[in-house]
Amino acid sequence: MKPFNYERASDPRAAANIVSASPSRRFIAGGTNLLDLMKHEIEAPDHLVDINRLPLDQIDVLPDGGLRIGATVRNTDLMADQRVREHYPVLARALAAGASGQLRNRATTAGNLLQRTRCPYFYDTNQPCNKRVPGSGCSAAEGFSRNLGVVGTSEACIATHPSDMAVALRTLDAVVETLMPDGSERQIPIVDLHRLPGDTPHIETTLEQGELVKSVRLPKPIGGTQLYRKVRDRASYAFATVSIAAIVHPADRTVRVAFGGLAPKPWRVESAEKLADSGAKAISERLLADARPTSDNAYKLRLTERTLASVLEQGGMRT
Amino acid sequence: MMKFDIPAEANLIDKERVVGRPINRIDGPLKTTGRAPYAYERHDVAKGTAYGYILGASIAKGSIRTIDVGEARRAPGVLAIVTYENAGKLGKAKAHTARMLAGPGVQHYDQAVAIVVAETFEQARAAAHLIKVDYLREEGRFDLAGQRDKAVKPQEKGDTPDTAVGDFAAAFAAADVQLDETYTTPDQCHAMMEPHATIAAWEGDKLSLWTSNQMIAWAVRDMSETLLIPPERIHVSSPYIGGGFGSKLWVRADAVMAALGARATGRPVKVALTRPQAYNNTTHRPATIQRIRLGASRDGRISAIAHESWSGDLEGGDVEIAAKQTRQLYAGEARLTAHRLATLDLPEGNAMRAPGEAAGMLALEIAMDELAERLRMDPVQLRIVNDTQYDPEKGPSVPFSERRFVECLQLGADRFGWSRRNPTPGQVRDGRWLIGMGVAAAFRGNITMKSAARASVDKRGMVTIATDMTDIGTGSYTIIAQTAAELLGVPIERVSVQLGDSSFPVSAGSGGQWGGNSSTAGVYAACMSLRDAITQKVGFNSKDVVFENGELRSGTRVVSLAEAAGDKGITVDDGIEFGDLSERYAQATFGAHFVEAGVDRHTCEVRVRRMLGVFAAGRILNPKTARSQIIGAMSMGVGAALMEEAVVDKKRGYFVNHDMAEYLVPVHADIPHQEVVFLDEVDAKSSPMKAKGVGELGICGAGAAVANAVYNACGARIRDYPLTLNKILKSLPT
């Protein structure tokens, strides 16, 4: 870890301003991802701006019936919120499936969205990795890729985005609300927050330097049976091999499904959802039409289909 | 020294007033309140401690062309940097396969290349990243399967690599039913909670190490051979150890590099290996390829049994002795075992909890399940039919000292409800879960080791036992205190136990599940001598003296221990040596594992639902600590079956998943209700304690029982551990 300056932001605007001044500055929220990255010198910011004391820790009901979740609301608190449990159970379930109790107590809404990949080569600074050192190569391509991505990936990088929460937010069509360093605000639909790697896997989001995530907005509740199924190698405290956030309306035979563990961002293909009536196989074929798995992770294609079948069954969709 | 070469007769331990009781750990309160200092926290021992950080090699094989430490040396807080260029002459301990400091040659990934010593940990770590090492990379061999054909018969070190009885080929060919299958187990890492850690300090030419180590006398010996200084100048202390599972049987880079850092700076230096270094800098259980051939008659009797195993290690290393149990577990006239060693340029392979059996039973006990299926026989029954009361390689002249394997199977089957198992896979459903049951034997050899202790009683009547035995979480403190309390007739609160210090008499140490039995036997010897010394001092008749309630009595005469000890107290050193009983009798521990597992019909995730283990392992010195050992080992068996694998990057030559987030071991949610039953047994040929080991028995076979339950649940027969969901998915019908 390189020595760095640390300061506590007095207000959101100031926080955005300070961080915008240099690409080597970062916000720090729960620190559960950033500090690990700094210890390994995967990231080496010279200046941290602590946003934990900013007034961004509230969950408010909006006039349209939606919910605004502050950027520093802890995963544990969000998961336990009565309104979330009642109206957005897919979100509560996804949060409960993530990490461990200790981590969730610390992890924040924004930090969770912006956490970085768990590709093991990204975490070992001795190995080439285009995401860590652009142009150095991708060790995973010929290495161990059992838990890496199958779709939306590129020659340069096959890493996944590890968040469970983000997958649920994607089915809910959440909107990320940010504050720009110049004081203006942006509304970013969750689908547009994360970028696909292409040949610049080190650029992961559409946020600008210093752009502060203030909150995440959920549209008004849409009901349905809301499920989150996370398939993993041990019963807790493991990242998803495949996960599915689903909102099922069996009566009008519609589904919304987003997938974790498959891609560099929560993976949702709206046109595939139109095939709800044709069942899991049809949906997953459309969903994974452009998949380019490795020999290590090709199993994820079949696993996706089978997990989806199980989730649809559980949601009451008979096919 | 007491020589143990005839079976124990009735003795004082048989009274079981204190021994054999489920007494809470006497060190428990210290540990649960954070007052038991572990190596890195020995703030009491050395003032002005500086911090060391080890830089590991970033290549797997090759050599160091140049090391530029200039920038690192100038970094804030840095006191010294030691590399092979300025370390002075070092030896390689015979017990080490790889050297603890690389240079110019690099033998494996993350082999220590330098230690940076600085005022703070953060400064040392930051500076380590500034060292520039220019390597010359060489091609390495990293793939066991690829090197299998080049594997050779290893030189005989501890165990004989090959054994054969009768004409295996002919007997196998003639058998009614045959099985010939190959099983693989992956590299595994100890992943104990406390990383290797050491504080080293020099006083003149004397070195003190406060470290985390299972075998104190070996630590002294290996440091002496590495630093080329006489053992008398080395003091090692390791009273509390946060787990080791074999990775702390030998000193590692933390100790050697801390000593070098301390010498370079003239300050005490503390070093802990980082979590990633625990995977690639230390040792691991080597991967195996195991071919098993079984030939049996229609009634299930095995007539031919062969077990061959291939594993790899660095040049000069050794095999994983995975076929060992097959020499003794089942009957059968024609027999063959063999081990072959391939050279691999991965980190050093070595002992991990139950070396040999842990990996070997994973394979053998699936093979038995497969054989039972081919015979259309119940797998419990198949094992019963092939029980043997003598060492099947040596014949009836070498009987087992005690062997109640069949009882373990029968009692277990009964308690588990085994009769409800449907032998046809895939028939039992519970919602989305396919449910199956599996059984496997548990078997682990019983090793005994010379062990000594110092026993004393003081003027308050307090008993103190001092021995260099270690407590790696196993409960050594407690069973040693129980032993002394039993023999000297005092309540356990009147016994103080001091462990893990090289100034104490040399014990068996903790390894190979020999520690509990051997070290208490050593304490037995010392306490018996102390009884004699006390008796003599007060002039009692040694024939009828009774030690009870803090007193000794003979006829009508009574003296308290405190009075007997007098102002100066009484101290004796004694110990035990073991004769040839382990050759005249085959000695082992036995058990049977029963597992119920569910396999998700869609996702193929496996969740273990119930586990039962029944064990026969001699006298159980403390049922509570013994049960903890067993359930920990059974949990490790679940890990071996379902998730544990140090994944080799075959191009770059290292274990890729080198942290606790990626190298999976079971969490609470993976472990269901576990029931443990011990048969009431004493083994008079094992030691005067009539105990045997239990620390490793529980892992042996547990994973195979899980694998067999998975097969029974869903019909996927997987012979390649761990049974991750992708493998199950692949072997399910589409």
Ligand SMILES: Cc1cc2nc3c(=O)[nH]c(=O)nc-3n(C[C@H](O)[C@H](O)[C@H](O)COP(=O)(O)OP(=O)(O)OC[C@H]3O[C@@H](n4cnc5c(N)ncnc54)[C@H](O)[C@@H]3O)c2cc1C
């Ligand atoms: C062992 C382990 C297991 C885990 N398992 C899972 C799992 O199963 N599922 C899962 O979903 N997650 C898992 N996680 C990840 C965990 O959820 C994340 O570490 C956590 O959500 C990050 O939140 P944080 O507040 O601590 O972020 P930080 O570490 O503080 O920040 C992360 C990033 O977000 C940026 N950032 C933070 N807040 C803002 C803001 N308001 N505006 C702009 N940028 C911001 C920071 O600059 C940094 O780049 C695991 C983590 C660990 C260590």
Ligand code: SF4
């Ligand atoms: S997959 Fe991406 S993160 Fe992983 S090594 Fe390749 S470039 Fe790096």
